[in-house]
Amino acid sequence: MSVLVAAEHRRGELRDVSYEAITAGRELADARGVDLHVAVVAGDVDAFAEELNREGVDAIHAVADGEEFDHNAYRAAASTLADRVDAGAVVMPNSVNGLDYAPALAESLGVPLVTDAVGIEYDDGLTVTREMYGSKVETTVDVEGDWFVLTVRGGEWPPAEGVGDATVETADIDLPESGARVTGFEEVGGGDVDIADADVLVSVGRGIEEEENIELIEDLADALGATLSASRPIVDNGWLPKNRQVGQSGKVVTPDVYIAVGISGAVQHVAGMKGSDTIVAINTDPNAPIFDIADYGIVGDLFDVVPELIDEFA
Amino acid sequence: MKVLVTVKEVAEADDDFAIEGTDIAESDLEYDLNEWDDYAVEAAVQLAEAGIADEVVTVTVGPERSEETIRMALAKGADRAVRVWDDALDGGFADVASKVELFEAVVAEEEPDLILGGVQAADTGFGATGVALAERIGFEHAAVVNDLDVDADAGVAHVHRELEGGVEELTDVDLPAVLTVQTGLNEPRYASLRGIRQAQRKEIAVKALSDLGLTAEDVESALTLTSMYEPESESDAEIIEGDAGESAGRLAEVLRDKGVSA
Ligand SMILES: Cc1cc2nc3c(=O)[nH]c(=O)nc-3n(C[C@H](O)[C@H](O)[C@H](O)COP(=O)(O)OP(=O)(O)OC[C@H]3O[C@@H](n4cnc5c(N)ncnc54)[C@H](O)[C@@H]3O)c2cc1C
Ligand SMILES: Nc1ncnc2c1ncn2[C@@H]1O[C@H](COP(=O)(O)O)[C@@H](O)[C@H]1O
Numbered sequence: 001m002s003v004l005v006a007a008e009h010r011r012g013e014l015r016d017v018s019y020e021a022i023t024a025g026r027e028l029a030d031a032r033g034v035d036l037h038v039a040v041v042a043g044d045v046d047a048f049a050e051e052l053n054r055e056g057v058d059a060i061h062a063v064a065d066g067e068e069f070d071h072n073a074y075r076a077a078a079s080t081l082a083d084r085v086d087a088g089a090v091v092m093p094n095s096v097n098g099l100d101y102a103p104a105l106a107e108s109l110g111v112p113l114v115t116d117a118v119g120i121e122y123d124d125g126l127t128v129t130r131e132m133y134g135s136k137v138e139t140t141v142d143v144e145g146d147w148f149v150l151t152v153r154g155g156e157w158p159p160a161e162g163v164g165d166a167t168v169e170t171a172d173i174d175l176p177e178s179g180a181r182v183t184g185f186e187e188v189g190g191g192d193v194d195i196a197d198a199d200v201l202v203s204v205g206r207g208i209e210e211e212e213n214i215e216l217i218e219d220l221a222d223a224l225g226a227t228l229s230a231s232r233p234i235v236d237n238g239w240l241p242k243n244r245q246v247g248q249s250g251k252v253v254t255p256d257v258y259i260a261v262g263i264s265g266a267v268q269h270v271a272g273m274k275g276s277d278t279i280v281a282i283n284t285d286p287n288a289p290i291f292d293i294a295d296y297g298i299v300g301d302l303f304d305v306v307p308e309l310i311d312e313f314a
Numbered sequence: 315m316k317v318l319v320t321v322k323e324v325a326e327a328d329d330d331f332a333i334e335g336t337d338i339a340e341s342d343l344e345y346d347l348n349e350w351d352d353y354a355v356e357a358a359v360q361l362a363e364a365g366i367a368d369e370v371v372t373v374t375v376g377p378e379r380s381e382e383t384i385r386m387a388l389a390k391g392a393d394r395a396v397r398v399w400d401d402a403l404d405g406g407f408a409d410v411a412s413k414v415e416l417f418e419a420v421v422a423e424e425e426p427d428l429i430l431g432g433v434q435a436a437d438t439g440f441g442a443t444g445v446a447l448a449e450r451i452g453f454e455h456a457a458v459v460n461d462l463d464v465d466a467d468a469g470v471a472h473v474h475r476e477l478e479g480g481v482e483e484l485t486d487v488d489l490p491a492v493l494t495v496q497t498g499l500n501e502p503r504y505a506s507l508r509g510i511r512q513a514q515r516k517e518i519a520v521k522a523l524s525d526l527g528l529t530a531e532d533v534e535s536a537l538t539l540t541s542m543y544e545p546e547s548e549s550d551a552e553i554i555e556g557d558a559g560e561s562a563g564r565l566a567e568v569l570r571d572k573g574v575s576a
Pocket of ligand 2: 320323373374413430432434435442444
């Protein structure tokens with residue numbers, strides 16, 4: 001038996017989550033006392049294979065197929081390789097592309113799927129730690145049987161390092177014709193400011209309730225000499241432009257001070273701001289996950305606190 | 315074309331909540347239409363308004379309580395609804411495959427050309443149902459769609475998939491397909507009073523397992539929820555106490571200390 005990790009790359013670069021998935025895969029392989037195989041599909045697979053040869057990897061399988069991600073090719077390659085290497089688990093990043101084929105892979109293999117793992121334990125069987133209710137609680141989930149597909153959350157496992165002594169082979173796999181064809185990429189954003197350049201960010205979330213209230217947070221940003229940013233719902237509602245969005249699908253920011261006002265701290269938001277030097281949160285909900293990563297917190301109503309704070313700096 | 319929309323009623327925890335056994339106490343949960351599904355319903359209704367879809371049917375796996383949420387989707391313009399429930403589904407932690415089993419049976423009855431669902435359910439956050447369903451029923455698919463243009467004559471949906479870091483992938487997806495819808499795709503409407511009145515007369519067909527030719531064995535979950543707890547806070551956050559004025563004063567001190575000033 002073995003564990004198979006499926007790597008991910010985009011526009012010529014392996015993504016860091018691939019190395020994190022290798023670490024998670026190694027953890028599982030150690031618990032089961034088996035080998036760790038890594039698959040890489042499409043793009044410059046030979047160069048990728050070399051980079052993926054990190055400590056703990058036993059074998060790498062390079063599957064040539066066009067340049068970019070195609071979920072049908074990834075699914076077919078992972079499923080064929082899983083069979084060839086007698087895998088009992090496939091591990092991959094819980095990324096947008098991971099979620100575009102992991103469920104299909106599990107379904108086609110007829111094995112259970114657990115997504116967005118933040119921790120794993122393997123004893124007689126697999127137990128996965130994952131969050132629920134917008135990160136307010138953690139759960140443990142037992143998985144039946146000894147064959148499963150698992151996606152792992154980014155930033156939860158350290159990236160695999162060093163240079164390994166994996167065997168590298170080019171895998172010859174018949175890939176299916178795809179009914180989904182990538183025709184290009186578009187970069188969104190641009191616009192008036194780059195929030196990634198700001199030293200101080202005041203960030204507004206759904207707690208602001210109404211578009212007219214954004215002005216209050218603008219006033220705060222002005223008073224502090226800060227730049228205004230936002231969580232996703234504010235941008236989805238069209239209240240601020242897309243280039244102000246912090247998070248997984250927006251910008252990653254690392255200011256000296258990040259002030260989150262009425263933001264719950266969902267994982268996709270936190271992915272974009274957890275590297276800030278000092279994090280301040282103002283939120284009515286003492287259980288809001290944002291307080292778990294904050295350095296300073298005020299449990300209170302932003303409509304009471306923010307005007308007072310503006311006064312302090314007036 | 316016929317559009318099927320998967321619509322989930324999700325639970326949200328109150329600010330103060332208690333955990334009982336392996337779930338949050340029922341009295342500390344509020345139920346609502348899943349945010350992502352609201353965008354999926356809107357997309358389907360817009361296809362109907364554009365004359366591309368002739369019928370929009372919603373499907374929900376949920377107990378009677380979820381009919382309130384389903385009525386909301388009907389009030390926003392869906393034509394009718396299917397609700398699947400059975401005592402056998404009560405209490406367990408459904409895995410993706412067991413839900414797909416149910417949706418597959420509904421798809422066999424409804425024969426849609428396009429299925430829309432959400433990227434993820436806000437409560438359990440699996441982010442997996444649409445793609446697994448597509449594989450099961452032999453449809454094409456695309457996950458995390460934030461732009462949609464359906465060319466019914468050519469049998470293709472032109473979509474944008476929202477990747478990480480502000481990059482969108484442009485993809486042509488052959489129909490029939492399952493698309494999982496990302497927030498921001500459109501502007502979900504509020505139900506009008508007229509819509510709400512009309513929704514009262516729209517059909518919600520309730521199906522038990524036996525109506526779908528299934529048994530309890532077919533929907534056994536491979537997953538068991540074994541514990542739920544509040545995560546240990548890793549932070550040593552200083553929670554600033556006091557009324558709004560006092561806490562703002564203390565925070566201002568901290569911020570000045572960090573060099574913040576206009
Ligand atoms: C694939 C994918 C990508 C995503 N990418 C991103 C991304 O890039 N960026 C992003 O932000 N999100 C992203 N999301 C969405 C994310 O999951 C959350 O839905 C979002 O971050 C929630 O935003 P919020 O915290 O503003 O809103 P909510 O979660 O609704 O939180 C609002 C908060 O305001 C508080 N509040 C309410 N009233 C008040 C008041 N009067 N005073 C003070 N506090 C108050 C509440 O207690 C609550 O904590 C993504 C999701 C997916 C599935
Ligand atoms: N019980 C359910 N009833 C109806 N739709 C569901 C249900 N569970 C999941 N879905 C659909 O699948 C999407 C993704 O959910 P999940 O894979 O559970 O995160 C949701 O946005 C819904 O559209």
